[in-house]
Amino acid sequence: MKVLVPVKRVIDPNVRPRVKADGTGVDLANIKMAMNPFCEIAVEEAVRMKEKGVVTEIVLVSIGPAQAQETIRIGLAMGGDRGILVQTDVAVEPLAVAKILAKIVEAEQPGLVITGKQAIDDDANQTGQMLAALLDWPQGSFASAVAMDGDKLKVTREVDGGLQTVSLSLPAVVTTDLRLNEPRFASLPNIMKAKKKPIDTKAPADYGVDVTPRLSVVKVAEPKKREAGEKVADVDALIAKLKSVGAI
Amino acid sequence: MAVLVLAEHSNDALNDATAKTVAAAQAFGGDIDVLVAGHNAKAAADAAAKLAGVRKVIHVEGEAFSHALAEAVEALVVPMMSGYDAFFAPATTTGKNVAPRIAAKLDVMQISEITKVIDASTFERPIYAGNAILTVKSADAKKVVTVRGTAFQAVAATGSASVETAAAPAGPFKATFVSEELQKSDRPELASAKRVVSGGRALASAEQFNQYILPLADKLGAGVGASRAAVDAGYAPNDFQVGQTGKVVAPELYIAIGISGAIQHLAGMKDSKIIVAINKDEEAPIFQIADYALVGDLFKIVPELTSKL
Numbered sequence: 384m385k386v387l388v389p390v391k392r393v394i395d396p397n398v399r400p401r402v403k404a405d406g407t408g409v410d411l412a413n414i415k416m417a418m419n420p421f422c423e424i425a426v427e428e429a430v431r432m433k434e435k436g437v438v439t440e441i442v443l444v445s446i447g448p449a450q451a452q453e454t455i456r457i458g459l460a461m462g463g464d465r466g467i468l469v470q471t472d473v474a475v476e477p478l479a480v481a482k483i484l485a486k487i488v489e490a491e492q493p494g495l496v497i498t499g500k501q502a503i504d505d506d507a508n509q510t511g512q513m514l515a516a517l518l519d520w521p522q523g524s525f526a527s528a529v530a531m532d533g534d535k536l537k538v539t540r541e542v543d544g545g546l547q548t549v550s551l552s553l554p555a556v557v558t559t560d561l562r563l564n565e566p567r568f569a570s571l572p573n574i575m576k577a578k579k580k581p582i583d584t585k586a587p588a589d590y591g592v593d594v595t596p597r598l599s600v601v602k603v604a605e606p607k608k609r610e611a612g613e614k615v616a617d618v619d620a621l622i623a624k625l626k627s628v629g630a631i
Numbered sequence: 632m633a634v635l636v637l638a639e640h641s642n643d644a645l646n647d648a649t650a651k652t653v654a655a656a657q658a659f660g661g662d663i664d665v666l667v668a669g670h671n672a673k674a675a676a677d678a679a680a681k682l683a684g685v686r687k688v689i690h691v692e693g694e695a696f697s698h699a700l701a702e703a704v705e706a707l708v709v710p711m712m713s714g715y716d717a718f719f720a721p722a723t724t725t726g727k728n729v730a731p732r733i734a735a736k737l738d739v740m741q742i743s744e745i746t747k748v749i750d751a752s753t754f755e756r757p758i759y760a761g762n763a764i765l766t767v768k769s770a771d772a773k774k775v776v777t778v779r780g781t782a783f784q785a786v787a788a789t790g791s792a793s794v795e796t797a798a799a800p801a802g803p804f805k806a807t808f809v810s811e812e813l814q815k816s817d818r819p820e821l822a823s824a825k826r827v828v829s830g831g832r833a834l835a836s837a838e839q840f841n842q843y844i845l846p847l848a849d850k851l852g853a854g855v856g857a858s859r860a861a862v863d864a865g866y867a868p869n870d871f872q873v874g875q876t877g878k879v880v881a882p883e884l885y886i887a888i889g890i891s892g893a894i895q896h897l898a899g900m901k902d903s904k905i906i907v908a909i910n911k912d913e914e915a916p917i918f919q920i921a922d923y924a925l926v927g928d929l930f931k932i933v934p935e936l937t938s939k940l
Contacts, residue, residue, distance in 0.1 A: 503875065597740035597771050600765065609919075630905045
């Protein structure tokens with residue numbers, strides 16, 4: 384089975400984002416970028432399925448600027464086989480991403496698509512579900528365990544009350560939650576090998592998808608600041624404070 | 632204008648997130664209908680009919696809806712949307728699972744986890760783990776929105792809307808329910824609890840998490856939360872996780888115990904009214920947003936606090 388894994392280039396999760404002074408967005412100039420952590424989990428899961436012999440080929444896709452090629456290279460170093468970069472400088476929204484991915488699925492015919500459940504920049508949590516809908520495929524979102532079960536895929540999902548397990552007919556879309564696995568670090572030899580793996584460069588127009596945003600940014604603002612409060616000396620002082628403000 | 636609100640429920644009861652989503656729909660404007668799709672869900676439908684400001688409840692019965700499978704809910708909602716200008720779902724795991732499917736089928740770009748309705752096409756939502764607040768305007772003819780419950784006050788249960796029944800779409804669907812393991816607890820539900828006690832990595836084991844955090848939570852009648860680090864380490868179950876990718880809470884009182892305060896955790900609790908942090912590391916980032924900071928050994932402080940309350 385072939386697996387398609389979309390990967391997104393985002394701000395490094397350890398960097399604190401700063402809102403631009405003119406309120407048009409978040410300042411990403413000279414900021415360290417990385418693969419979205421949920422996408423790393425998606426790549427790792429695909430690689431583990433390949434190691435188990437369930438998966439034969441892993442195709443990585445990134446939709447973004449030229450530098451998104453670096454994000455694909457990281458995934459190739461983790462164990463991906465080849466990449467497709469759909470290059471654009473437009474900040475492509477989840478709906479358009481899903482449409483491009485649907486076209487790539489048509490061409491590549493994977494049996495499974497594994498996406499991250501959300502990107503840590505726009506926190507949208509939409510792409511995987513949208514892709515599943517456009518393809519009329521079933522979905523296992525927020526997955527914490529994935530296993531083949533005959534010709535079905537059993538997916539355990541993290542839901543508000545605990546865990547839910549669903550059985551999906553294939554092909555299907557899975558979106559990853561944090562506990563699905565712990566992604567490996569790419570070793571230096573694998574990073575070197577990844578440089579020779581092929582990456583196709585395409586444009587959104589090659590797939591006939593209009594990536595003009597449907598949502599326009601009115602403004603981006605700093606959240607209300609919370610000031611540090613006061614230090615209390617001991618438990619008695621804490622209880623007194625909480626009583627004085629009516630919290631207990 | 633008319634809005635279809637997806638109810639969050641457990642068949643025999645309506646979840647509080649529904650009343651908060653109705654409140655957001657009221658701010659949007661127009662007639663509000665609530666869809667209760669479930670299995671033996673008459674109790675939930677009746678409860679939805681009592682929500683203030685609701686025009687009518689649409690009650691749909693079907694086996695596939697007993698666990699709100701996204702494929703089935705999509706098949707139900709998409710044809711209904713010809714009669715509505717907007718679809719509002721709570722930003723629960725159910726709403727997040729299904730709303731993007733409906734948006735994609737309607738060719739609409741969804742607006743996720745709104746915290747404010749500015750007008751019928753403009754909304755506020757947090758991005759970058761709440762480190763920035765985006766005001767966004769939608770050019771789509773219909774709106775598909777998920778609603779962050781902590782940002783809206785639940786409407787009262789003072790209404791008396793009619794309940795209509797509608798037919799369920801024919802299956803089978805490509806996904807089927809297998810099983811679920813839900814945490815059974817008498818404690819208040821984390822997302823809507825007035826008080827929350829959360830534990831972090833410093834608890835160091837599941838036994839100690841249970842031994843130190845739970846008695847304090849019970850003394851306060853609080854819900855129990857955890858940092859991602861504590862959940863990843865197996866000290867607490869996944870549904871306890873508070874943060875950017877877990878639950879977002881905004882209780883009257885939030886007590887963070889042994890939690891350093893990564894931005895991903897702060898994203899899930901910084902709108903709490905009063906924040907107490909107990910941590911032995913004076914430099915822990917959690918202290919930068921805490922109203923009351925107690926520096927010291929949680930294994931001494933927490934039992935003392937529990938016994939003195």
